[in-house]
Amino acid sequence: MSGVRTVMLLSALTALFMALGYTLGGSGGAVIALLVAAGMNLFTFWNADRIVLSMHHAREVDATSAPEYYGLVAELAQRAKLPMPRVYLIDEPHPNAFATGRDPRHAAVAATTGLLSMLSRDEVAGVMAHELGHVRNRDTLIMTMVATIAGAISMLANFGLFFRGGHNENGNSNMVATLLAVIVAPFAAMIVQMAISRTREYGADAAGAEISGNPRALASALAKISGRAEMIPNPVAERNPAAAQLYIVPVHVSELFSTHPATEKRIAALEELAQDMGAPVIAPIERRASALSPAKPAPRKSSALNPLRRD
Template identity: 50%
Template sequence: MVNTFKTTLLLTLLTLLMVAMGNLIGGTTGMAVAFLMAVAMNFFSYWYSDRIVLGMYGAREVTFNDNPAFHGMIRRLADRAGLPMPRVYILPSDSPNAFATGRNPEHAAVAATEGILRILSPEELEGVMAHELAHVKNRDILVSTIAATFAGAVSMLGNMLQWGAMFGAGRSSDEDNGGHSLIGSLAMAIIAPLAAMLIQMAISRSREYLADETGADICGRPLSLARALAKLQQASQVVPMREASPASAHMFIVNPLTGGGLMTLFSTHPPMEERIRRLEAAARR
């Protein structure tokens, strides 16, 4: 409930930020055009993102005959979660990771790398795949698409505001007001897209916490997921996913991109220590 409220609040902040920038530009036409462009881009992404990302990582679909243990595990978890059976894929990567994609539970897919199938125990792997099915159950792909729509619209409005400020400031009849307007508009053009990106990443982190919680309920063993996360965090640093794209990093259960210090502010994943702490607390309850 807390994570859902936080997500709603952050989406509201993105909406207000976009409206404020539209008002600064001075009219609704530019805002409407930028928003429609962002909606069109994300509409395409929503309908075709599963094919794009699966193709990007060379995923191959597997059936029960190909891998009875893994495929059977997904079916049992989907039944527990009350979900239709998703398509199952394996990625040809030694880096241990997994993700879910698809526009809704009826058109979902879950994928795991060859690396994660090798290093996790069956109980740990079950916790990981329960986490991915939790993303499907919670419709996180829809939420992330909405967040991307607004963040993209804010970025476009920022570009419009920047060019409008530079070319429109000189036409002001009041030099001081024109200068103040130029500085304020340029500042907003820089700060607003950055704020939108941070809000979008905060939404992603919030949904990861929720997927951990829901995934632990689905598999019934929070500590199995906690152990898997700890193992994946360490192993992914030893064997990084070099083919990973920043555009799809938020989809994976652990961040396939490396970075520390200031970069943690821009991470799409919450701190691993906090995720494990919450799962251990859930196990004690």
């Protein structure tokens, strides 16, 4: 049912793009908008991961450069029965993570150094399991396509607002309709984008709880990073607000206008899931020593996965 709803919402977003094109350029504008939407989606299908990772200046890591972080993702991918994704690290204090890629065989997961230094190992496992849940549910391509079309609608609306001549195909004044279109279309696109994203976030939370076997660790991670994500600047999201839907928590938490469900509701759902599970269905991830996690008690505020070895 979730898949059908997503297809319907994505179709609605494409139709909205065409309707805006028709308002600004008549039937020819609608056809051009359809072709542009198709071209953008085709381009996104093949290049979404590179675009997103480049936008965040993410660097790929492996078992040598980040042994514990990479090993944790590898173990979770094995549990999820997924191919090993490429693993990236983003040198930013903003605490967040995301997944990208057109399918599980071409997936990548990324986390910021801020997130890894803030959370315990079990909490990081919950976060990365959530991202692998997006991969397993094939959300990564859908969400990138949605962000692409929504961004295009906003761009086209801005173009129409400043460059529209105010006449329709018959030469009659149509400025009121144009103004309504360029104002309403981006807002409607945002609503559709939020509806798709919120549905996918609940599904990824459930998948992440199943993969990690510890819903409460994911709930604890969400509680920790949601407040900090609002306070610490995220330059990428400030430049491109459509990118906010990629993260595990939104940059600006507002239940009405957020691309994510309210964090409190997600935590409550995870608590219910933990009670239903009774005990973890999968044994907790064992704590192992590595170059990033010495075999000795870590300082209270440091993370077992701290890539910068901060105290």
